Amino acid sequence: MRSVFAAFAIGALTGCTGHGSKTSEHLADANANMARVRAATQYDLAYQQFRAGQLNEALTAADGVIELDPRVARGHLLRARVLLELDRAEAALESAGAASELDPENAEVEYVRGIAFERLSRRPDAIESHRRAAALEPESAHFTLSVAELLVDVGSLDEAIETLDDADDRGVTHPGFPQLRGHIALLQGNPDEALGWFREAVVLRPEDSILLEDLARAQITTRRFDVAELTLRRILDAEPNAHRPDLEHLRAACLIELDRPVEARTILRELAGDEDPADDFDVSRRLSDVALLMGDDALLLSSAQRMIALSPGRAEGYLSLAVWKRKQGDHEGALATIEKATGQPVPNRAAVALRRLILQDLGRSDT
Numbered sequence: 001m002r003s004v005f006a007a008f009a010i011g012a013l014t015g016c017t018g019h020g021s022k023t024s025e026h027l028a029d030a031n032a033n034m035a036r037v038r039a040a041t042q043y044d045l046a047y048q049q050f051r052a053g054q055l056n057e058a059l060t061a062a063d064g065v066i067e068l069d070p071r072v073a074r075g076h077l078l079r080a081r082v083l084l085e086l087d088r089a090e091a092a093l094e095s096a097g098a099a100s101e102l103d104p105e106n107a108e109v110e111y112v113r114g115i116a117f118e119r120l121s122r123r124p125d126a127i128e129s130h131r132r133a134a135a136l137e138p139e140s141a142h143f144t145l146s147v148a149e150l151l152v153d154v155g156s157l158d159e160a161i162e163t164l165d166d167a168d169d170r171g172v173t174h175p176g177f178p179q180l181r182g183h184i185a186l187l188q189g190n191p192d193e194a195l196g197w198f199r200e201a202v203v204l205r206p207e208d209s210i211l212l213e214d215l216a217r218a219q220i221t222t223r224r225f226d227v228a229e230l231t232l233r234r235i236l237d238a239e240p241n242a243h244r245p246d247l248e249h250l251r252a253a254c255l256i257e258l259d260r261p262v263e264a265r266t267i268l269r270e271l272a273g274d275e276d277p278a279d280d281f282d283v284s285r286r287l288s289d290v291a292l293l294m295g296d297d298a299l300l301l302s303s304a305q306r307m308i309a310l311s312p313g314r315a316e317g318y319l320s321l322a323v324w325k326r327k328q329g330d331h332e333g334a335l336a337t338i339e340k341a342t343g344q345p346v347p348n349r350a351a352v353a354l355r356r357l358i359l360q361d362l363g364r365s366d367t
Contacts, residue, residue: 038068043075050082058082073103080112089119107136107143114146123154141167141174148180157184175204179211182218191221209235213247220250229254245271245280252286261293281310288320300324315341319351322358331361 046061059082065075076099083092093116099109114129127150134143144167151160161184164177182197198215205211212235219228232251235241248267255264268290272283284306291300301324307317318341325334335358341351359365 042068043078046078046082050078050085055082055085059086071102073099073106073109076102077106077109077112080116084112084115084119087119089116092116093120105136107133107140110136111143111146114150118150123150126150127154138167138170139172141172141176144172145174145176145180148177152180152184152187157187160184173204175201175208175211177201178204179214182214186218186221191218194218195222195224207238209238209241216247216250220254223257225254225257229258249282249286256286256289256293259293261290265290265294265296265299281307281314284310285316288316291320292323297324297327300327315351319354322351322354326354326358326361331358334358335362 042061042065046058046065049055049058049061059079062075062079062082065072066079069075076095080092080095080099083089083095093113096109096113096116099106100113103109110129110133114126114133117123117126117129127147130143130147130150134140134147137143144163148160148163151157151163161181164181168177178197178200182194182201185191185194185197195215195218198211198218201211202208202215212231216228216231216235219225219231229251232247232254236244236247236251241247248271252264252267252271255261255267265287268283268287271280272287284303288300288303288307291297291303300320304317304320304324307314307320309317311317318337322334322337322341325331325337335355338351338355338358342355
């Protein structure tokens, strides 16, 4: 049995009369349907390439989608997203604009337009586009959060707070809301308030290491070193963050503040043994703090020498070396070393205080 499409085609070739216009219409509809099917298949290919990071291939495939069916917004939207990843914001904005004309009620289109405006440093336009996205899907926390983040970027902190509060009043909940409120509180100089917001964010998403890190840093800022050390240990226990040098630094700093220098020394020595942070000035600086707490003169000397070798323009290494020399009874040598510390571009107040003590040791006045 021949297909209906084949029958139409044969009829058109043999010049059947009486139904010519109907046949043409059916052929046009069939061709349009075929184009839509091919466009859908091409879209799936383009989207998979985009997800896989094959951006040039995805762009070619997205162009094919638009060529097959230019009236569908999602082809233009996908092209805009690919272009953004290729750092071609102008072209992305043009494609997003085409998608917006075809589907003006699409919140995702407005969101992508907003990102393109951001990349082009057109902040007011970006805020407006993100506002439209949030208005089109008021239940979406993602779009509301984008508006608030942009407002923070431009310094409109009160307006950002109002945006977040409005969403909260509508019953929209997201851990990013208290997280952003915490960062706003820090910008406003309210670390204790920030701590409360970060705690709330962690309650909403307890296993999010980014939220936990914000909480730990706020705990350190507010000098809650005991809970900060526990929070940092919790983050470091998670596989993606295991042995992260920056977090290990923070934990060691907390341990020093908690008068647990032996544990801090173990962490810092492990850091100093790694390939990447082997020349890290902060490792040596914190090791010198540990050495002072433990009365470990050998560690104090090695840390001081390391700091001076790494950053001869900074005062801390000379300060630690002067402390070591004073402990050895070499007051003149300590005084000569401390002069190097106080002569650095930014005088170290501790070095100035130590200089006074050394002069007292020598029976001299501080003139």
